[in-house]
Amino acid sequence: MKLLSGPLSMFGAKAEIAALEKSLEAHREFVPFSLATLYQPRHADVARVNPKEQVPVLIDGDLEIFDSTQIFEYFEDIKPEPPLWPAEPKARARARLLELKSDEVFFPNVVNLFPHNQTPERQAETEAAQAAIPAYYRDMEQLLAGQDYLAGSYSYADIAFYMAQFFASFVGHPVTPANRNLIAWRERVGARPAVAQVVGTMRGFLMENGIPTDGF
Numbered sequence: 762m763k764l765l766s767g768p769l770s771m772f773g774a775k776a777e778i779a780a781l782e783k784s785l786e787a788h789r790e791f792v793p794f795s796l797a798t799l800y801q802p803r804h805a806d807v808a809r810v811n812p813k814e815q816v817p818v819l820i821d822g823d824l825e826i827f828d829s830t831q832i833f834e835y836f837e838d839i840k841p842e843p844p845l846w847p848a849e850p851k852a853r854a855r856a857r858l859l860e861l862k863s864d865e866v867f868f869p870n871v872v873n874l875f876p877h878n879q880t881p882e883r884q885a886e887t888e889a890a891q892a893a894i895p896a897y898y899r900d901m902e903q904l905l906a907g908q909d910y911l912a913g914s915y916s917y918a919d920i921a922f923y924m925a926q927f928f929a930s931f932v933g934h935p936v937t938p939a940n941r942n943l944i945a946w947r948e949r950v951g952a953r954p955a956v957a958q959v960v961g962t963m964r965g966f967l968m969e970n971g972i973p974t975d976g977f
């Protein structure tokens with residue numbers, strides 16, 4: 762299998778962590794990326810497979826798919842052990858919703874705080890994002906009262922939100938000490954070898970580009 766990702770891809774990192782958790786033989790390849798040129802020029806496989814021209818893309822023989830959540834589902838089907846969705850249907854549905862919320866409710870706020878998006882015309886979006894991130898942390902803090910992981914057992918929901926809050930820390934909104942459950946969760950998830958490996962590589966890229974990661 763070939764997993765196309767980028768050195769600073771939040772969504773690619775999700776897929777790579779999942780492959781490592783499942784001990785899948787997925788060769789991770791970084792597409793061309795720099796802070797100046799971003800994803801230009803597009804990698805030929807990404808342009809061919811994904812009409813949105815985004816990473817991650819997974820190629821497994823004649824199967825070519827894109828989107829980190831679609832890749833999660835494929836990994837779960839081909840390698841059910843260790844399970845990364847809870848087994849019980851309602852718990853599984855809740856875990857899937859948390860994974861979706863991390864990507865599509867929480868993370869867009871982080872994107873709104875990326876430096877290139879912080880323009881005077883987008884002041885309203887900036888302010889909304891600044892309020893939404895701590896509010897989301899408070900919700901997750903409550904969810905983690907009495908359980909170690911967001912959906913009970915360690916799941917794709919934890920992988921998604923770990924990466925999303927990692928990026929939030931770089932736009933000035935790390936998890937704060939007031940969120941004690943979340944801090945403990947972050948240590949628990951961050952200590953997993955799969956997570957530490959992928960985040961370590963990303964940290965290396967950030968440091969090479971002069972972006973300090975000590976605050977995290």
Ligand SMILES: N[C@@H](CCC(=O)N[C@@H](CS)C(=O)NCC(=O)O)C(=O)O
Nearest residue numbers: 770771772800815816817828829830
């Ligand atoms: N929903 C997609 C989002 C993928 C995505 O936004 N990828 C970013 C990198 S993290 C990308 O390739 N951006 C380049 C672009 O949009 O031009 C997923 O879960 O994979």
